[in-house]
Amino acid sequence: MGSSPAAEARPGTALEDLPEDALLSIFALLAPADAAAAACASRRLASVASSPVLPVALALRLGLPPPPRPLSPSAPCPAAARRLLRSLHRLCRLLGFWRRLPSSHSAYQSHAPSLAAFEWGPRATLAASFLSPSPHGFAVSKTPFVTLSIAESGDTVAAIGDVPVCVNFVGNNHIVVEAAAAEDEGEEMVSGSPPEEIYAHFANRRSPGAGRRRRGRQGRRWGGMEAEHFVRIADAEPTEARPLQGLWKGICENRTLEFYLVTYGDIGGVTCRRFSDTRGQNSGYSPVFWTTDTTFLEPPFSEQELVNYSSRDHIRDVASSHAGTENRVISRILCMHSSYDVVDPHLSTPFDARNVEGRIWLYEDGTFGFGFVGSNSIIELRNVSSASCILDTLH
């Protein structure tokens, strides 16, 4: 940001009177719809919104390298700047974790991973990878999936390896990844999702990839790829108000590492689901526990609670033939009452599936463990990510 000769606003200064670089900084903080609304307010603001420097300001704010220059840098093109801005915003919207929805394709693939992460890669690319539990403790394996980048034209390009693909939004929390068409005249590889395309997607979903191939591309398949649908995992990390929320990993009773997603309901209550493989009735996303009352017990804890905790085995290491025991410092305890048959049928402990009780032990370091009445174990969970960085990855 360059310095301006004026360091204070004159009396009666309006927003539009602020220096250009200040307005660019403000616009770089706005979502596309808000920037568009501001652009429609006056000519001055419209000029800032279409400035070729705005994508640079946005990239700077995102910590990215400067985007590629427009094709004719000597004559800055507002349309190119808009394309670039649109691409940057699109990439930002993809950041985070997504859950793959089961499809006829993945149902036949054993252990098809269903958890995907979109992160910034080198040189302003966005790299998506599937996360899988590794056989080594709490480590997580990453398998490359889609890579997105911004072309010189300002458009987004996406590929899986060498295969061009399209990544389209259906609303804000649902994306579709599918093979791109061959080059058609004037067709963008990635487009928005006008209503007719959304309906076409769902109407043609039974035919693999047919939705976008109705314009004469029938019969052409790129690597046999079927459209893959993903839904956004919002709130992947806990907060002070919602300490159980987020994506977690833990070693379950069969000594394998699994991913768990804990969400808070709009009307209260907490639900935990496990990302299993995509076979089976629950299609890769099976409920583990559900409880309506999220009031924690605070210390000092009763003798009964302490004995309940200390008598259990902590399932920790896949390599161990028997679980170790370790008593960690508990900060709070939640009593679970899942009065519903929403329980994991794969858990080995027999109990009344319609009325499950258990405990969640929240530790001082922010992690937690859970266990059920009638079971002698505690499944200890750790964060999958912290400050949006995936932890314990294997390369």
Add this chain to the structure above:
Amino acid sequence: MASAGESGDGADGKGVTTITIISSDNEAFEVLEAAASMSLTIRHLIEDGCADGGIPLPNVTAGILAKVLEYCSKHVAAVAASSEAGSSSNAADAAAAPEKEEDLASFDKAFIDVEQDTLYDLLMAANYLEVKGLLDLACQKVADMIKGKTPDAIRQTFKIKNDFSPEQEEKIREENQWAFE
């Protein structure tokens, strides 16, 4: 050499260096050098030895300079407290770190809750003085005032005149239609 006043020992027995900064209306402010150095502009002046007898800022009035220095002092103190907690083996200090972050966030929120004129003054002063945190805070405040509003509401909030012809307004809407997809 910078005009550094040795203010004597701080509470921890260490010496502290202060800097005098003079506003456009000739009011002098004595602040810790560390706080003043949150402004890159001031930091460069100190490093270049241009600060004898105080650093004059002909473009910043006393009222705004006081607020900028208040911001810098608060944030420098927070950073210092955070490093102490980090190096402390005291669990209570470590546990108190998130609370102190929350205090700073509350301070920032209350600090930037000002009239529009003052907000623009702070924004321009932060821009001129290159105080990145304050500039980001002020820009975010303005952005938050724009969010969720229609063009008419934005004009009303910021007292902006609609200087588009109907044809121009239509053209601008079409060009920005992509933003609503």
